[in-house]
Amino acid sequence: MRYADRLDLQRYLDRLLSRSILTEEEQEAILDLPCHYENVRPNEDFVGLGEDVDQACLIVDGFAGRFDQSANGARQITAIHVPGDMADMHSVVQTRTTSALQALSLTTIMRIPHEAIRSAAARLPALAEAFWRDCMVDTAILSQWVVNVGRRDAKARIGHLICEIATRLKAPMEEGVIRFPFAVTQHQLADATGLTAVHVNRILKALRDDGFAEVVRREVRILDWQGLVEVADFDRRYLQIDVPPHDRPRILAVA
Amino acid sequence: MRYADRLDLQRYLDRLLSRSILTEEEQEAILDLPCHYENVRPNEDFVGLGEDVDQACLIVDGFAGRFDQSANGARQITAIHVPGDMADMHSVVQTRTTSALQALSLTTIMRIPHEAIRSAAARLPALAEAFWRDCMVDTAILSQWVVNVGRRDAKARIGHLICEIATRLKAPMEEGVIRFPFAVTQHQLADATGLTAVHVNRILKALRDDGFAEVVRREVRILDWQGLVEVADFDRRYLQIDVPPHDRPRILAVA
DNA sequence: CGGAGCCTTGACCAGCATCAAGTATGGTGG
DNA sequence: CCACCATACTTGATGCTGGTCAAGGCTCCG
Numbered sequence: 196m197r198y199a200d201r202l203d204l205q206r207y208l209d210r211l212l213s214r215s216i217l218t219e220e221e222q223e224a225i226l227d228l229p230c231h232y233e234n235v236r237p238n239e240d241f242v243g244l245g246e247d248v249d250q251a252c253l254i255v256d257g258f259a260g261r262f263d264q265s266a267n268g269a270r271q272i273t274a275i276h277v278p279g280d281m282a283d284m285h286s287v288v289q290t291r292t293t294s295a296l297q298a299l300s301l302t303t304i305m306r307i308p309h310e311a312i313r314s315a316a317a318r319l320p321a322l323a324e325a326f327w328r329d330c331m332v333d334t335a336i337l338s339q340w341v342v343n344v345g346r347r348d349a350k351a352r353i354g355h356l357i358c359e360i361a362t363r364l365k366a367p368m369e370e371g372v373i374r375f376p377f378a379v380t381q382h383q384l385a386d387a388t389g390l391t392a393v394h395v396n397r398i399l400k401a402l403r404d405d406g407f408a409e410v411v412r413r414e415v416r417i418l419d420w421q422g423l424v425e426v427a428d429f430d431r432r433y434l435q436i437d438v439p440p441h442d443r444p445r446i447l448a449v450a
Numbered sequence: 451m452r453y454a455d456r457l458d459l460q461r462y463l464d465r466l467l468s469r470s471i472l473t474e475e476e477q478e479a480i481l482d483l484p485c486h487y488e489n490v491r492p493n494e495d496f497v498g499l500g501e502d503v504d505q506a507c508l509i510v511d512g513f514a515g516r517f518d519q520s521a522n523g524a525r526q527i528t529a530i531h532v533p534g535d536m537a538d539m540h541s542v543v544q545t546r547t548t549s550a551l552q553a554l555s556l557t558t559i560m561r562i563p564h565e566a567i568r569s570a571a572a573r574l575p576a577l578a579e580a581f582w583r584d585c586m587v588d589t590a591i592l593s594q595w596v597v598n599v600g601r602r603d604a605k606a607r608i609g610h611l612i613c614e615i616a617t618r619l620k621a622p623m624e625e626g627v628i629r630f631p632f633a634v635t636q637h638q639l640a641d642a643t644g645l646t647a648v649h650v651n652r653i654l655k656a657l658r659d660d661g662f663a664e665v666v667r668r669e670v671r672i673l674d675w676q677g678l679v680e681v682a683d684f685d686r687r688y689l690q691i692d693v694p695p696h697d698r699p700r701i702l703a704v705a
Numbered sequence: 706c707g708g709a710g711c712c713t714t715g716a717c718c719a720g721c722a723t724c725a726a727g728t729a730t731g732g733t734g735g
Numbered sequence: 736c737c738a739c740c741a742t743a744c745t746t747g748a749t750g751c752t753g754g755t756c757a758a759g760g761c762t763c764c765g
Contacts (some may be wrong), residue, residue: 245687263593266683269601273593288583290699293590293688313701320575323701327582328543334589335548337596338518338528344600345644346524349721380743389600394721396745412730428521432500433548444545446568446578604753635711649753651713667762 201226203255203305206279214332214438215325216445224315224322230305235259235298242283242296249290250306252282257302258379260387262295272387274337275299275356275379277363285330287312300378300413324446335433344389347428349398352388354427357408357415362431366417373417377410456481458510458560461534469587469693470580471700479570479577485560490514490553497538497551504545505561507537512557513634515642517550527642529592530554530611530634532618540585542567555633555668579701590688599644602683604653607643609682612663612670617686621672628672632665 208225211217217225232255235241242248244264252259254276261274261282273294276282282296287309298304316323336359343352366375381399382392390398403409407423409416417423463480466472472480487510490496497503499519507514509531516529516537528549531537537551542564553559571578591614598607621630636654637647645653658664662678664671672678 261593263597265597265601266685271597271601273596285586285589287701288579288699289586289590289690291690291697293690294593309699313699317575317701320572320578323575323578323582324543327578327585330582330589331540331544331585334540334585334592335544337589337592338516338549340596341528341592341599342518342520342526344596345526346520382743391722392743393723393745397721400745430521435544435546435548442546444543444568446542446572637711646754647711648713648755652753655713 200230200305203253204228204230207253207281210279211325211329214435214443215321215328216440216443217321217325221319221321221325224319228307228315229311230307233304233306235302235304237298237300237302240295240297241302241304242286242292244292244295246292247290248283248286248292249309251284251286251309251312252296253305253307254278254280254282255303255305258299258377259302259304260297260299260383262297262386263293264295270386271389272383273340274333275360275387277360281326281329284312284326285333287316287326299380299383321445332435335435339433349388349390349394350401351427352390353384353395353398354402354407354423355429356384356387357417358424358427358429358431359434361415361417362434362436365436368420371418373415373420375415376413377415378413455485455560458508459483459485462508462536465534466580466584469690469698470576470583471695471698472576472580476574476576476580479574483562483570484566485562488559488561490557490559492553492555492557495550495552496557496559497541497547499547499550501547502545503538503541503547504564506539506541506564506567507551508560508562509533509535509537510558510560513554513632514557514559515552515554515638517552517641518548519550525641526644527638528595529588530615530642532615536581536584539567539581540588542571542581554635554638576700587690590690594688604643604645604649605656606682607645608639608650608653609657609662609678610684611639611642612672613679613682613684613686614689616670616672617689617691620691623675626673628670628675630670631668632670633668 204226208222211225233241241252256278259276259282260272263271263273265271286292316326343355347355360377361373361375364375366373381395385392385395388395399410407419407426409418459481463477466480488496496507511533514531514537515527516531518526518528520526541547571581598610602610615632616628616630619630621628636650640647640650643650654665662674662681664673
């Protein structure tokens, strides 16, 4: 498995480079991070709530959810992480977790010791800046989730989530249809949108009947992207994908 | 006004010090930040949506809301900032705003040029770390807001917000009652909790009738803290106030 | 003393939750 | 290859939480 490391880290590096400017040396430091792989079964926590962690997790394959619990037992997913996401980079500066990370489907993760991330960030402060910036994109996404559950009706909530994931995965359109694997249950969709599984089922049916999108066998198919974007009130700018280079600030001058 | 600067910056520094370890030199750099004051009237934006900003805003007095808009015109407040908060420190690494900042009541802010913050962070990387960490606390709060609007009923939502603000303000208890000024309208409370102003009014009445808390003339009075905490499902740990020093990681060794 | 904004209350309604029962689907062991 | 089981999905009936619409009252300020 050792050979795969750099390929998977490269995907994370590409993510960083889409928003930050890094020198050769800085890029190399990312690719040299030590790590080890782990497979996580569906509904299994790989980071617990309230734990002290000393590793960060990169999603290699599958989907992970960030779970926040309310005391009455109701679960709420506050983020969905896709391959290439560093799901808890923030743990580097905040080791005590305030939410749990759970695999939504069979998921492969890479654990990277904080120690290695910290020493790289200390040696090359521009890396710390890139990490910080990436965390803030997650925050912008989270902010939109508050809007989603706070102000949109059920159809728009589900539609918005589908649009968001499709955009983050850069799912391509083929013959007018956007497809991507999305192995999450309707119950998990409900936990992400603040609805019940029964109502999610009805809404998916409505989206299918209206010809917007359908979820069949763990795969999403968007049949009418423009229409879905409209009912979902989706505006991709908050995701900050493809920030033009001249809009990428750098605290430290390029060496 | 020049003399007041350091006092107001000291409040922000105290905030940083409660979660990060900073040397004398680093602390001095915070207190030396240049800034200028500004008064903002209620419902006035002091940072617009989609703008490119080159200053960060510290709340000196009053309350500010972070507004995210959905296309159909429904407003959602995604964060409330209290005095001592740097409301948009994240703009240092992300200059294009994805949400607006608006004064909820008559508010005094301090604008601090990014240029000064960046040069301090570049010279003293531990400051960048402290800023990053503080941003992540805001993210943890945001995450709880998703739970709030997604999974709690109206009474718990309002209760939780009141508990959160009381805790962040460190409002003291006097004769069994916790009081603090909270000059926001019921309409703004509705925007923060994903409810309507009419329903907020009814819920406030219910909280009053139940003897938990009341909002009179722009002041909150919590009569039964334990009871309110219980109906609101409030657990203050996520706010990360008073992190013990040994739980404050530092990427860079103390000089 | 008048007006604007905010608060309050009532009547009615809709979106989503809840409860319940039945149907696919996929994995496992024989 | 099939029988079985667990999990997920589907659908219907019913009701509650919170939205909508409307009208009137309070408070502060000029």
